[in-house]
Amino acid sequence: MGYALNFNLIWRHFDKLWGGLLLSLELAVISIAIGIVIGLVLAVWYVSAGRIVRTIIAAYVEFIRNVPLILLVYLVFYGLPTVVDIAYSAPTSFVVTLSLYSGAYLVEVFRSGLEAVPRGQLDAGKAIGLTPWQRLLNVRLPTMLRITLPALSNTFISLFKDTSVASVISVPELTYGAQWINFNTFRIVEVYLVVTAMYLVTGYIMLFALRLVERRFRAAR
């Protein structure tokens, strides 16, 4: 085996990777933001709703969690436009998919957090005369957030890595950039080494930032 590592070709096309990383982050941030809204609304609804609503929300969560993300991506990008009259770009389609996907995971995180808020705190909120809405905003959500932060960090990083699936529908994110360089230069080892490092470093920076936030909140307990 006389494979000599040569990174020159990778650096020549590094703009593909850099641009890809930025797009990956953009896809992740937008999808997670929408996912947080979906997750929060459904989780709050779930803990206060009756059996029918709970069943529907649970069905959504179970469906998403038991179907591989790649299949969901195909379904939304290729399947949906053939059934209903919509057209969207691959990145938009992926954001829709990853938002629904992250929403399902975040419902679970937020729901368990809301249920873990000690009953006594809610009683205390009632006892000083807060309305249900005020109790949710001023007592339940802040405590839930502090309980769920570690789980949230893990979910966010996981979702960032999931953006690599967008490469299957040719969204030019980081993994797609790697594939492009591979096809055009055949430097398969080098390009995937570089891309792996880029995912790792980005993941660690995210983790570090989220741990800082956690620490700040934990100090405030």
Next chain:
Amino acid sequence: MSTSSTTVPALLDVTDVSKSFGTVQVLRSVSLQVARGEVVTVIGPSGSGKTTLLRCVNFLESYDSGSIRIDGKEVGFRETGARQRRSERDLAAMRAETGMVFQSFNLFPHLTAAGNIMLGLTKVRGKSRAEARTIAEHWLGRVGLAHKADSLPAELSGGQQQRVGIARAVAMGPKILLLDEITSALDPELVGEVLEVVRSLAEDGMTMVMVTHEMAFARDASSRIIFMADGGVSAAGPPAEILAADTDNERLRTFLARFRASHF
């Protein structure tokens, strides 16, 4: 100190309140009147319904029948027509008129001592943050914690947390204060500082209903003691009468005997 035999209408009027959890009846036709300025202590074995009664007074628990009135106003149910639960908004407004202090403190962990007190003042009483802060500092001073205004609950001892809990309740200016075994979760050496605060509130004329196992405190601080057993009021009267060793109420005698045996 006023007594139960005043002609003035009672501030708290509990009439024939019954409640069941499933098949277990926890309150059996309980009636209790508390006059303005009175300090009433509820004692009894665990499971006798003391805490449930207290939680019904500010409608943290609903009840099946009977009526609870504070200052003449029905607490949990609409006063006209069929028995119907008040709206959440009305319930919140009613609850703001009663203060409650809990066994496990239940401070909001993300807010400072002052922040805990200010939350109700700003959100419920509509005070500005500056006004609320002034009131919070005043009450923290009253409970001896002026220097802890910006401490988080986790940074306070149990006794300090409970004093913040009391300040949070009284700062709202409630008509009546409900104290639910507020020293039971405290280390023995911290009980005194909390009871001292309660005593000073009593001296100020605050109307209080407290559930406690601190018999000596109940004897000294209350105008009346209610003994509950099996969800009903078994005996009621002035401390000297209720805590007498030779009472002819057998349940009460057994309770007191057991209590003395385990506490002395």
